[in-house]
Amino acid sequence: MDGILLCVFICLCAIGTVLCKTDEFSCHECRSDMQPLCADEFGGKDNKFLKPCNMSDESMTVSCRKEVNKVQPYKGAVIIRSCYYTDGFKPEEEIEINGITGQETTFDQLESEIVSTATGFKNIGLQKNDIVCLYGTNRPEFAHVFCGVTANGAILTIANSQLTAEELATQLYDTSTKFIITTPDCVTKANNAKVKVPSVKEIIVIGYSEFHRNFSDLIETKANQFPDVKINPDTDTALVPYSSGTTGLPKGVLLTHKNLVAELCQLRHPTIIPFVSGEEKSVSCLPMVHIAGLMIGMLNPLSQGAATVVLPRFEAESYLKAIQKFRGTFSLIAPPLVNFFAKDPMVSKYDLSSLHTPYSGAAPLSKTLTEQMVHRLKLQGIRQGYGMSETSGAIFTDPVGCYKYGSIGKPVPNTISKLIDIENGETITKAFESGEIWARGPQITKGYLNNEEATRRSITEDGWIKTGDIAYYDDDGHYFVVDRLKDIIKYKGYQISPTYLESILLSHEAVLEAAVVGVPADVFGEVPKAYVVLKSHAEATEIQKYINERVSPYKKLRGGLEIVDEIPKLPSGKILRRKLPQTDNGKENLKINY
Template sequence: MRKGDVVCLHGTNTPMFLHVFCGVTSNGASLTIANSQLTPGELLHQIQESNSRFIVTTPDCVLNAKTVVKQCHQVKNVIVLGDVEGCVPFSTIINDSNCSLPNVNIKPTNDVALLPYSSGTTGLPKGVMLTHHNLVAQLSQLRHHLYLPFTSGYDVSIAPLPMVHIAGLVIGLLNPVAQGATVVTLPRFEPETYLKAIQDYKGTFSLVAPPVVNFFASHPSVDNYDLSSFHTPYSGAAPLRYGMSETSPATHTSPLDGWKFGSIGKPLPNTESKVVDIGTGKSLGINEHGELWVRGPQVMKGYLNNHKATEEAINSDGWIKTGDIGYYDEDGHYYIIDRLKEIVKYKGYQVAPAYLESVLLAHPDVADSAVIGIPDDVTGALPRAFIVRKRDISEDKILQYVKDRVAPYKQLRGGVEFVDEIPKLPSGKILRRKLLEMYSSRNKA
């Protein structure tokens, strides 16, 4: 591995993820993280787009990794965090006494350390180039005494969120480790295992997906465990906290000394935030609704091999346009009320409607399609498809067709509805709000 190489980390949580991250970035290479639920086709796209030379994975994901290697000649071997026949064990690499860390000249503000993939409104995943400077700045912001400080030797973070997700890696793993806290890694969230880990390891902190907040409030098992040590459940990808892959990922959070219901909190240290008029870009005042823009040292270098998308996202003054509609109050607390972007957020995962629409349009019996997110109290939103048929086909067959082609979190859990036409503007833009209104009007309690 040399400076400039890209390594793909794909799998379920293991403590060895920290070794992989540190080893890759210390050598001047970049780490791209790929969700364990990706299909071989989706993983192949990310490997090729990022020009990854190595895949590091876990035993449960080896099959997908091997499938990709057969179709992608730039990757020679699958490195496994475990022991699987036909793969290179990661242990043989870290135990190699002949290996020595090279003296690499890293340029912090220019060299890419982390390359997560973020879905845009086009539905095509884009590589987010986060530099060493971006990540160090983010970790410094989070450890500020008003926001997310840890006490070395005391705090214990319980980590069930996928570390192949920007939040799980940076906030769930790197942030506590950088402050000397202990991290207890769980392969995935399972209620009893998670609660037992908090009890047995005296967990004090945990980064959790929004549905887990509801779990704490309502699940009967919670009362069966001693959770007295647990003082900071921390959540994002919803109004509880705000961020995006393009910002390493956090921009706003509620300070420890005060929060407001429904607010995403205040900007992190060294982070500027404003609300602008959607049409003119003019800065707006207190309680005026507009698009949220953010500027700070955690903002990405840009999108990989996509200068046009970078220019559209970040203006010449360094402000990144979040695509979210919101406002701020007289105390400087920010609120999100809508999205310009059409991303559906299911359990914190980003699902691009345009991507699912392209999958549906490849079906020979589908003439046209549109996908929206329908509100769900537990998961945030559920992708639902509206389909114009060429020929008769059942909802079950459509659901199975999509299930076979996309990761589990991208499936049409909100169902399928057959319509005569998809409402659109003359330009061809789908009127998703009209579809949501149509759905809501028929499903009022």
């Protein structure tokens, strides 16, 4: 297929179809739709552009097979954008707002700048399947980066701004990254990582940098059409976020153009996260180099013609000011932010009445905390979602107007889910019985980068992703997460791999064995705690300082470090992590510090 499947991803749902029929709940499989999306629904053999039709039907059925127009796909400046199929959309109105400076960008401007950016990338040598790493704190230009890279058939990998230079270098090396796009606050670490990775050709900075190309040079490139690139939406990778999966070290997740188109189509369904173009504004402060921040915080509202207010990071005062000043109606949040809204005195100083239904993700949200925030802010409700990097974002969410606090909701359209008994591997057929969540749909990754073994462990031959989370569903089909099979620790929504921390502990000359587990940390989720067996004398404080100096801030051993005589293991050598919190022969403990 000629052209750019993700050329203007802020509105790319127009190139796909949404088959969004939500069937009644089935005991053994919860199906949002019985028909999976197929290849010709993402461009079509006849080069037909399809659009969502009327989505107000009470049965929640979207036929989405209505043909709109025949054009040469993605040629010249002709862009068929899903925003144009959103009631009230006006391309001359603002679509992106810098939450700090107040600078506004209209949709027409954004489209033109993305075309220029794509050509700018091509001019500096970006080719199909090359990898660009986006590493930094939020900027409005992240939309330009994402669209400009994928418009060339190249691949974007995203890296958290808190990564150390060593951690970043590992990801750059693993992906054979060619260009790094970063922000001024991350330039030093990007430089230190670049020297360790021969494949990196150049660092480009969004903002001023004396020694690097400025990203504005790409935006200012003279161009009126996208580069002519052939893309196979089913197989060509567009995005590589990093995830620890169900176990082990962080791995690159291969998300295709089709995966991402499908996810945006699912999110725009009227029962999921719809926006009213021209009336609603999303205020985004969570990292857009995380799958949720990118897909739900930025691309979903933009793809529906809703303006997005971009903040570099969460800072209480600037965040509250942005909601008040720009009359934000939506914000992607996480449990620590819910706790902030529910309890912090500062919140009462601002007019947040425009905010009606925030959306919480990244970690389970308690019923009590939810009710506290809803009551204080007089909200319509708080909605919760559930997903993974491997699922391109959300695969479960509370349907609009059907909240059950404490629940992750139901599968999004075109997604099938089921629970698998962890003892016998059978599908659970009764409500309130717990099992591992499995899911299948067009948004599920095709696998992990350079890791076929991890792919086989996590994804079945018929396309089911094993999430590693334990849940049950009630009589109405709402899912509730109750436990986790996987070893991954989640702190403030960030994934922390115990295996990774253990590898650093074992590099200390005094450590013989090491194991890391997550310990409860209230609204923050969990914090990592280490258990070590020594081969020579060392103080716990010394070892904890050693590891904390070598990891990202969110990976620090906030749960402390305990020196023990033995770490429980199976005969195979596998660590029995669930038995570690019960270990009581510790010689030295450190106070938990969140």
